[in-house]
Amino acid sequence: MATPMRSGATPPAGAASSAAAEYPRDPLWDALRDVPDPELAISLVDMGLIVSARLDGDCARIELTYTAMGCPAMDMIQEDMHARLLQLPGVASVEIETVWEPVWTKARLTLEGRDALLLSGVSV
Amino acid sequence: MSTSDPTPDQQHALAGLIARLADNKYFLGRHYAEWCSGAPTLESAVAAAAMAQDELGHARALYPLLKTLVEQPGPEVEPETRTAFVNLPFLDTSFASWEDFITANFLIDTALTTIFEAAVTSSYEPLAGRSRKTIQEERMHFAHGEAWLRRLAREGGAVRSATEASLLRAWPETLCWFGPTGDGDPLFASGALDATPDTLRARFLASVGPTLTAESLQLPLRQTASGAWELTEPLPWDRWDAATYRLAPALVPTP
Numbered sequence: 001m002a003t004p005m006r007s008g009a010t011p012p013a014g015a016a017s018s019a020a021a022e023y024p025r026d027p028l029w030d031a032l033r034d035v036p037d038p039e040l041a042i043s044l045v046d047m048g049l050i051v052s053a054r055l056d057g058d059c060a061r062i063e064l065t066y067t068a069m070g071c072p073a074m075d076m077i078q079e080d081m082h083a084r085l086l087q088l089p090g091v092a093s094v095e096i097e098t099v100w101e102p103v104w105t106k107a108r109l110t111l112e113g114r115d116a117l118l119l120s121g122v123s124v
Numbered sequence: 125m126s127t128s129d130p131t132p133d134q135q136h137a138l139a140g141l142i143a144r145l146a147d148n149k150y151f152l153g154r155h156y157a158e159w160c161s162g163a164p165t166l167e168s169a170v171a172a173a174a175m176a177q178d179e180l181g182h183a184r185a186l187y188p189l190l191k192t193l194v195e196q197p198g199p200e201v202e203p204e205t206r207t208a209f210v211n212l213p214f215l216d217t218s219f220a221s222w223e224d225f226i227t228a229n230f231l232i233d234t235a236l237t238t239i240f241e242a243a244v245t246s247s248y249e250p251l252a253g254r255s256r257k258t259i260q261e262e263r264m265h266f267a268h269g270e271a272w273l274r275r276l277a278r279e280g281g282a283v284r285s286a287t288e289a290s291l292l293r294a295w296p297e298t299l300c301w302f303g304p305t306g307d308g309d310p311l312f313a314s315g316a317l318d319a320t321p322d323t324l325r326a327r328f329l330a331s332v333g334p335t336l337t338a339e340s341l342q343l344p345l346r347q348t349a350s351g352a353w354e355l356t357e358p359l360p361w362d363r364w365d366a367a368t369y370r371l372a373p374a375l376v377p378t379p
Contacts, residue, residue, distance in 0.1 A: 068177070068178065068181060068261065069178065069181035069182050069184070069185050069254075069257055069258065069261060070153075070177035070178045070179070070180055070181025070182070070184070071181065072177065098185075099253065100185065100253045100254050100256065100257040101253045101256060101257075103256050103257050103260055104257075105260075
């Protein structure tokens, strides 16, 4: 179902701050667009936390990063991802791997994400 | 070293390195957190909270690696059940003062970062990946420690004296923590780190030396004519334990 999209699909760390990331449109990525960051009114995808998403048989395999290694919402985010992805037809299980490469920077934000953060009063 | 074929010695050395990094991060985080409501300014209290969260996150990312590096994973690979911690002695107890906090922030945190910088291209990929993210987060920690060290040094009087005393207490154990002098370091030989302990020490001195010297803090180091930094006193290797990379307490001479 989903096309594997690894870090090459997104701007590299250190890209110009004016650049905005774009991510694939397919059922897995779109489902993850429904999952908000628990601390901000912005989806995990727009926040740039999803590194890759692919379907392996009936298992959704996700590579996920965080803005900080001490993110206190890690468990909550993964639980929300599990719940949403298991609603998809053809998905029977979810495997989430935390990765620290690519290193998260503001260059991983989408345009929508930047706008949402600015509306929330967060400098980008 | 490829992660598939390390020698037993290299595997053991790598497990030791991960344990040392994780334990020091863990206790830095815990002790930083103790100052979230006791720091001298509101801004530094917020910084203490943020840095504590970072350090505990770094530890949380490192401990799982131990499970893959030791032959029989048991309670010692989990921070909650671990008892054989190998953190620096300076972190054995809570910081007694804000000067101790800044000593840990400026010296010990920077020593840890020196290791992560040497692991960015590590042959052990799980460490390389974590190192890049850790370094990104540590930039703010160094800026905080350096700014506060300058501030404490410029206070003069008892504050400056207490700062120097705290730095001197952590100095030898921090310098020895990089490992013994000489060739044959298995972490360098395996490519887990890109430098020998001596080179790591030199990099560390180059990081902290300019601030210490600019503030005329009396630490045993100097800058040579070539710009390199060197120690002016020998390190107490007779007190160093190769198993834990810790120094035993110095004997107090009897009067």
